[in-house]
Amino acid sequence: MTILTLPKQQVRIDQGELVGYLVDGHELIHQKGNPGWRNSDTEMFPIIGPTNEADFKVKTPRGEAFQDQHGLLRELEYELLESTETKAVFEKRYQANTPIKNSKYPGKSAAPELFWPYDFNFKKAYHLKEDGLEICFEIEGEDGMPFMLGYHPAFNLATEHPIIKTHEKEISIPEVMAVGSRALQVPKESSIILNDQLELTIKTEGFEHFMLWTEVPNMVCIEPITFYPYAVEQANLDTGFSYLEGGTVKRFKVFIYPI
Template sequence: MKQEYTSQAELINGDLRVRVEAGELRSFRRGDREYMHDPSEPGWGHSDTEMFPVIGPTAEAAYRVQVPRGNAIQDQHGLLRELAYSCTVREKDRAVFVREYKAGTPVANSKYPGRSTARLLIWPFSFRVEKHFQLGPGSLEITFRVEGEKDMPYMFGYHPAFRLGGEGSLEACGREFELSEILAAGDRALEVPACETVFLGGDTPLRIHTAGFGNFMLWSPDPGMVCVEPITYYPYTHGPARLHEGFRFLDSKKAEFSVRLQPAG
């Protein structure tokens, strides 16, 4: 029987430190400099999460998403975030967390009834998502491995929140974004298409390199933080009723995405 560890992991490599709690990246530090947003501070009650198997709002479509098979009832950003992670690997500089779902299993929606009328969420395909943390001497690599039924439709996005200090400038693919511009975008988030690298400036400079996603969304509910979200699809491209037009399909029962966080100062 495969050993499972506690839901927490502390990783160390040189002057880099990482703390993961129940699969959530709660802290990424270089010396005394913290890069991750603290959920207890204003803005957002998490430091990271994942968006799967859909990205974006579904309320306007009565929480129904068109798929080739059966019922798909999804709240905003999908149901993966409602599942518990289990830790299957824990070493000094590496940890692996896993979430699994069996097709057709009803999942309680934590937003119900206060922020949603969908009590239960359901997806007609089975899947498994692995979240790998590898702490190198100068960066943190987070790799997602998505396994599921062949031709399963899906979108995938990573939703980390970073601290902002000082000017808090942000550059992506040759364009500079002001925090005011990101704040003004509101809950729709600001689209950054066809881009895989972002530089986050200010007092906690950080380079964010991605592979497999292809795009970003930028979201901030508070001047002290910003979410830099690599995504496979920007959900407002066609609107909630046509969300299905943004699906990719698993062509080999497996897909991989990666995010590298590299302190720059």
């Protein structure tokens, strides 16, 4: 377990996963074992969305790749590169075309192995600051590599009627639940507010949208994404790709500001 601390704040990280964020005694992160989801956070990379209707195949410039829902990154293990009282950096590395066992097979998937036809390095860095928590993602890979990125944190809900606020409207938890597994799209937003036990502001850099998901009233996933996958047929998921440019590192940031 990696622990970051500042006065009135504590962050707990388990092998790269954000499993706790305490602010003035309030736990902001969904706890494993509670109803809703078996994780606390994860990443969606190099794709977002399900692939079962496309036989788990995704088109790339180098041919078809086998990917299960939300990509193969979550099947890899993080390595801790750096750790201080207020900062921790983790990394995953992948070599092109390496077969990766799919943990969903056979119970929840018909794809026993997954692969991606590009090399990449993926870093996830936590930085605890006086005003909140910054999470930075760095993607380094081959020139022209297609990708999508989504961050999938689950927030603990402690009050009876929490509200999610965007620039244009307010969204209730029952509204999110009504959408079901597809997740509710919040397009063209870089900032969103969760009013619950605290007023929690989630701001992003690099991401273009959010999507919201929950099936229970005690937690909600507020997910920054580069592409909303349910806007297209699964066979056309490639239309939502961004692309790496040669020699560059793409950076994306999520800021969690508790008030």
